Amino acid sequence: MFKRIVLTAALATASFAAFAAPLTYKIDPNHTDVVASWNHLGFSNPIAHFGQVDGFITYDPDNVGTSKVEVTIPLAGLDSHVADFDEHLRSADFFDAEKFPTITFKSTKVEAAGDKKLRVFGDLTVHGVTKPVVLDTTINKVGEQPMAKRAAAGFDATTTIKRSDFGVGKYAPNVSDAVTIRITTEAIVPKADAAKK
Template structure:
């Protein structure tokens, strides 16, 4: 009788009839040492200027097994903008563009996302620049999920994301439409470390 019971249990497990343990979402912290927030914008119709921000922090709740995304929160220091041209950077920080003195933080907040494949999806949230909040949709790709090969040795995600915004919708209309473009293409590349 005991042998029969054990055999039945073993067969059930092999056949996959025992439901798996419920996966739980985890919190992931963006690693500021391995994070890039960059942008491009057309200058006078000639070529795109590339800039980036060096002050980045953020976290999100995510279950990679189910692709369930929870709360997303990110903060970017507007004063940290760098376009490799000091005079231009000063102008970009001014009221014509970022108005960084009055609004020192650019923020993004979301609550959920939509998977489009096993490694891609979209995240729609609220982006705030210059104190103005607008909905923005990020196209997101999960590049890698694995234990980090050195240093902290924790489970880490590698993520790429892009979005296009119109700076005019955030109140920056300086030199439109001919000298400085309206469309700003955002580029995100970062690693996120599991914290629980």
């Protein structure tokens, strides 16, 4: 009986340690969305979704400063729900997706910002132009994802950028230069065999 109690305690400790230790999670594109919103001539506030997101998040709750984020967002995943507008956004008037097919973000620093809050500093590259941005981030949940049976982490983040800083300022200021970006992401530790590839 005593051995069984000791074994159970050891397993519980090991399980807790697994989630407390720094882990690298692969972003799940099926549960990740990047949403951009702006003002159109003062009349409306359209949005566009950026899907097919790929990347990794390394998160260490005990040493937040060692956490990292690296993300690639293909413009092929752009979807405003208006096909003609999507085509226009991908054209040389805006993203010039043929020449610059992806948006990337790579963190340079992560710091704690209160209960379940982080500030993620990094370099955002859009249209071939790289600028520093800060993501105000909420930690939604860290633990076992019950469907995948593996460690997972979920975050929401927001930032506001000036699109003219990245060379996509057409029609500003009538169409707002400021673009608000909202991100929700779920990321899961890869399977052992996948991690080796």
